[in-house]
Amino acid sequence: MPDLSKIRNFCIIAHIDHGKSTLADRLLARTGTITEREMKEQTLDDMDLERERGITIKSHAVRMTHAADDGTEYTLNLIDTPGHVDFTYEVSRALKACEGAILLVDAAQGIEAQTISNLWLALEQDLEIIPVINKVDLPVARPDEVAQSLEDLIGEPAEDILQISAKTGEGVDEMLDLMVDRVPPPSGDPDAPLRALIFDSIYDSYRGSVVYARLFDGTLNEGDTMEFMANKKQYDAEELGILRMGRQTVETLTAGDVGYVIGSVKDIQDTRVGDTITLAHNPAEEPIPGFEEVKPMVFSGIYPTDTDDFEELRGALEKLQLNDASLTYEPESSSALGFGFRVGFLGLLHMEIIQERLEREFDLDLITTVPNVEYRVELEDNKDGEYAAVDTPEEMPHYGDIRAVYEPHVSADIITPDDYIGNVIQLCEDRRGIYGSQKWLDTQTVKINYELPLADIVFDFYDNLKSVSRGYASFDYEFTEYRESDLVKLSILINEEPAEPLSTIVHRDKAYEVGRKLCKKLKDVIPKQLFEIPIQASIGSRIVARETIKARRKDVTAKCYGGDVSRKKKLLEEQKEGKKRMKQMGEIDVPQEAFLAILDMDED
Numbered sequence: 001m002p003d004l005s006k007i008r009n010f011c012i013i014a015h016i017d018h019g020k021s022t023l024a025d026r027l028l029a030r031t032g033t034i035t036e037r038e039m040k041e042q043t044l045d046d047m048d049l050e051r052e053r054g055i056t057i058k059s060h061a062v063r064m065t066h067a068a069d070d071g072t073e074y075t076l077n078l079i080d081t082p083g084h085v086d087f088t089y090e091v092s093r094a095l096k097a098c099e100g101a102i103l104l105v106d107a108a109q110g111i112e113a114q115t116i117s118n119l120w121l122a123l124e125q126d127l128e129i130i131p132v133i134n135k136v137d138l139p140v141a142r143p144d145e146v147a148q149s150l151e152d153l154i155g156e157p158a159e160d161i162l163q164i165s166a167k168t169g170e171g172v173d174e175m176l177d178l179m180v181d182r183v184p185p186p187s188g189d190p191d192a193p194l195r196a197l198i199f200d201s202i203y204d205s206y207r208g209s210v211v212y213a214r215l216f217d218g219t220l221n222e223g224d225t226m227e228f229m230a231n232k233k234q235y236d237a238e239e240l241g242i243l244r245m246g247r248q249t250v251e252t253l254t255a256g257d258v259g260y261v262i263g264s265v266k267d268i269q270d271t272r273v274g275d276t277i278t279l280a281h282n283p284a285e286e287p288i289p290g291f292e293e294v295k296p297m298v299f300s301g302i303y304p305t306d307t308d309d310f311e312e313l314r315g316a317l318e319k320l321q322l323n324d325a326s327l328t329y330e331p332e333s334s335s336a337l338g339f340g341f342r343v344g345f346l347g348l349l350h351m352e353i354i355q356e357r358l359e360r361e362f363d364l365d366l367i368t369t370v371p372n373v374e375y376r377v378e379l380e381d382n383k384d385g386e387y388a389a390v391d392t393p394e395e396m397p398h399y400g401d402i403r404a405v406y407e408p409h410v411s412a413d414i415i416t417p418d419d420y421i422g423n424v425i426q427l428c429e430d431r432r433g434i435y436g437s438q439k440w441l442d443t444q445t446v447k448i449n450y451e452l453p454l455a456d457i458v459f460d461f462y463d464n465l466k467s468v469s470r471g472y473a474s475f476d477y478e479f480t481e482y483r484e485s486d487l488v489k490l491s492i493l494i495n496e497e498p499a500e501p502l503s504t505i506v507h508r509d510k511a512y513e514v515g516r517k518l519c520k521k522l523k524d525v526i527p528k529q530l531f532e533i534p535i536q537a538s539i540g541s542r543i544v545a546r547e548t549i550k551a552r553r554k555d556v557t558a559k560c561y562g563g564d565v566s567r568k569k570k571l572l573e574e575q576k577e578g579k580k581r582m583k584q585m586g587e588i589d590v591p592q593e594a595f596l597a598i599l600d601m602d603e604d
Contacts, residue, residue: 004256005185009077009214011094013122014104015112015474019134023104023166024062024080030172031064031076033244061200061212061243061258066176074180077258079199079214081118089294090200092121093274096290097199097214097258100128100183102175103154107133107141107163111149111441113415113476119154128183131156132175137165149442186216188255193284194218194226196253196261196277209265212243212258213277216288219254225280226263229287233270234280235263294326296344297408297479298351298458299391301332301369302358303340309364310339316362317341320354327354332392337367342392345371348458373455375505376406376482393503396489399540406482408454411436414465415447416473423468424448431456432507452477453485455505490515490544493536494526508539515545523547 014020027033064076081094095101101122105111122129131150133143147158162178164171200212220226220237227234239262241249253259265271273294276287304313314331321327328344345351351371358364376387377396380403387406390396412433416424425435428450436449452461457477465473490511492502502522506514515537522535530552537545560568 007075007185007256008180008183009098009186009258010100010102010179010183011079011081011098012102012104013118015114018104018106019166020104024078026166026169026172027064027078031066033064063242063244068177068180089292090273091118093199095122095125095127097197098127099186100130100179103129103131104134105146105150107135107143107146108138110146110445111153112474113413116413117476129154130179130182131161133161133163134166136163137168145442186256188217190219190255192217193282194220194279195284195288197288198271198273198275198277200273201271207262209271211261211271213261214258215253215255217255219252222251226277227280227283228270228275229278230272230275230291231270235265237261237263296328296346298345298347298371298373300343300351300371301340302343303337303367305365305367307338313364316358316364320357371458373408373458377402378404393489393505394500396505404484405487407485407487409480409483410452410454410477411480412450412452412475412477413447414473414475415445416469418444418446420469420473421446424473427464427468428452431461488539491538492518493538495533511539512544519545519547523549528552
């Protein structure tokens with residue numbers, strides 16, 4: 001039976017690129033968990049994408065042993081977490097598995113949006129927060145200013161805040177000792193009914209789903225029949241173990257431990273992050289609170305450029321979903337792009353990562369349609385209070401049948417230098433933002449809060465924010481609620497025939513502007529015919545924008561050399577009648593470029 005007083009479960013929370021993975025590397029080296037020969041940068045980040053971007057996509061856990069000055073050996077369980085807003089739920093479950101958190105802040109960049117977001121998550125879980133300022137070895141470091149900002153934020157005296165360099169190792173030993181002193185040991189009763197929190201899971205093609213769990217109460221032995229409390233599925237615990245730099249088997253896990261469980265679970269959907277494991281013969285009365293079904297927030301169509309690759313794309317998505325239960329997809333077809341899939345993502349970064357992994361790991365060439373969000377539509381004949389979920393314009397009911405449309409809203413925190421406050425506020429106002437609050441973090445940095453529609457930020461908001469702030473502003477958001485909005489389906493008509501794949505859902509106030517832009521774009525990419533082609537944008541039966549592709553002119557009077565003018569008039573009248581008949585019978589061949597024009601519509 002392990003001594004709980006010698007265990008410390010902790011995590012590191014930080015904004016992207018503040019040195020979290022580098023600090024994890026330094027801790028692994030200082031505690032002897034990994035040898036110098038095995039050491040490489042971002043040891044815990046095992047994807048190529050994680051290394052290239054300097055971000056953590058998939059959370060990790062590792063056990064280390066630290067000898068204090070008095071000779072006492074402590075077991076340290078580091079539960080590494082993703083830092084990006086898209087993975088907030090995973091972060092919250094990883095934080096739930098800890099008793100303490102190291103709040104890491106870059107000495108040059110200072111406090112940023114995701115730092116604060118993850119700090120609030122940690123405070124909600126009642127974690128012991130240890131603020132640490134990193135990268136003090138940089139020439140542009142300003143540790144004293146950042147320490148003062150941290151004091152204003154969390155109340156820790158600036159002179160007591162530890163200043164380290166994860167790269168050189170300066171101050172890391174002091175940080176370890178401070179963590180052992182301040183982070184409380186785990187509490188729990190080994191004799192109580194088993195309650196273990198799933199904070200992550202991965203899929204092993206030979207063993208099935210491998211569950212990473214933190215035990216709060218009870219004891220789990222090899223061979224026990226366990227039950228997942230959310231779905232009541234039961235499996236035998238075939239293998240238990242702890243996580244060093246690999247899996248290390250043990251016979252028993254008990255309260256306070258962090259480890260892994262293998263039970264031949266063939267479907268990763270059964271092992272949901274946030275679920276509670278208990279014993280089938282002696283179940284716990286209540287699960288660990290906080291479990292949620294993770295739902296996609298952003299939807300996009302993914303199509304292979306070569307239609308013969310459709311089955312390869314299906315297989316690639318199946319394999320990715322084995323290690324990412326939050327990824328959802330279903331087949332769909334488009335008259336322009338062929339067969340593909342409608343894929344649901346947690347957010348824009350999640351979408352970008354999945355697309356890049358599909359192209360790299362499975363050698364696929366893909367087209368991704370404009371990302372959009374899920375709307376809720378209340379119909380006129382709705383009597384039971386239910387809503388229709390709509391995530392593509394084609395699914396939008398007829399405008400006469402709609403009572404109300406609801407769209408997701410988020411609370412966004414933007415941290416920016418004071419020079420760019422006006423630009424940031426203007427950008428948010430243009431995206432239908434509602435001003436919330438403004439708070440100064442120090443003499444030069446301000447945090448601005450806005451309520452924004454998710455649909456207006458999923459496409460290019462982050463890029464524009466970086467442009468208007470010269471790269472200095474940081475951005476973080478969280479979903480708040482669905483709100484009623486005056487949203488309409490903007491249909492595109494080509495030669496008076498609807499082109500459904502080009503339709504979009506927009507706010508009524510922006511319908512004219514978006515329609516005009518799209519019609520103008522299509523006019524440039526659709527080839528001319530021998531008759532005029534009208535391109536129209538409409539809301540229901542009302543046309544809000546129009547462009548006309550002029551007819552390619554054929555000079556039928558070229559053969560007339562002199563003679564009476566009536567000969568020319570006769571030929572022109574015949575041509576006019578012929579064009580009328582052609583227009584009635586003619587079908588417009590719309591090139592693929594027209595369907596992709598909407599993707600870069602905002603670049604004009």
